Amino acid sequence: MTPDPDITRGRKFEQVRRGASAIFLRDGFAGASVDDIARAAQVSKATLYTYFTDKSVMFREVMSASAAELFDPRMNLEPVDLPPDGHFADMLDDVLTWALDPECLRLHRLAIAEAHRFPDCVGNYLRLREACIVQPIRAQIDLWIKQGSIREHDSDRSSRNVAAMLLGNAIPQALLGQVPDEDRIRATARDCAWLFTLVHGIHQDMTA
Template sequence: MNAPVGEIKRGRKFDQVLEGARKIFLADGFEGASVDLIAKEAGVSKATLYSYFPDKGLLFMEVATCECQRQAEAAVTEIDPNRPVRDVLRLVAERMQDFMLSDLGRGMFRICVAESGRFPELGREFYKYGPRFVRDSIVPFLENATARGELIEIEDPELAAYQFMELCKAELWVKCLMGLECDFTPERRKKVIDGALDMFLARYGAGA
């Protein structure tokens, strides 16, 4: 399969097409998602779909990047620079967990990884609108908290942000991604977040 060709064009039913494609891609993957199925799910004709997306690869990339951006933005809306560090990071962690453990989050991640060899730019976009977007939103908060005296001076705030993001995924993400277990109780999810906060603040908290 060659790289996607053509240009995306927007129209009245653009969002409708994206939503239909999102459902089909997550259910059937890239290869199994036919244009006929996507058009049917979106409630449009194939001609309309092709008028917006002349290549299925372009449609897939748009769905993936839009979904990553939407979920990342939902997570960082919880960042209030004036609230205590533990409270803000807990809210961000909860939003991150909600997405990554959901059917949508797992499905999108698997598809992006599976198709990154076919579409190298997809990996770059996934990273840009997912992990990097969250990191870039956490870093200013950490710097602000340092200025307020809640955190010690952090030599590498970007690394610290990544460290916190990874701590929030401990055990749960790997088991869920590999299909071993996904239905974690609220208590178990909270335990992971509590541990992430305790470890992060033990390293960077001003009172540690």
């Protein structure tokens, strides 16, 4: 929401932004035509150019607005006051399910595709997304450590490792078109939770 000299807001701003968003997310930056965007926004091309000085400015706005929209609501995912056992798997399930949401995937694909055309945009995106994924996990782990439910350790590292294992297979495959089904998601979440508690839990059973 920082005022951008290249962007003038007006009546149909949201409408335009949504249209642009839809087309960019579908076709990428180079693949998107402003004619298509105008059609999708139900606005004339000239109107587009009253809002944005050119296509690249339009793209930047779409990226930051989409990221803000997608990543903000997740922030209110507070750590829950429950034992690590079953809840952790549920939580990881939620995170993975969220990350596999079509909207989330499209934005991620776009960010990757345009990474070296718009490095600044994408850097910002990466930070926001990272925060949305590993921070909840880390907060939860920290709470459990504080409560003495699990052993003390470097939660920054372990939360990143958990996130990596949780998303490391599913996201690349989903980005390439093979989205895992619910059962597969659940199994992955369980594996992660199991492995985490096995390594960092207090009462681990090595024969399990």
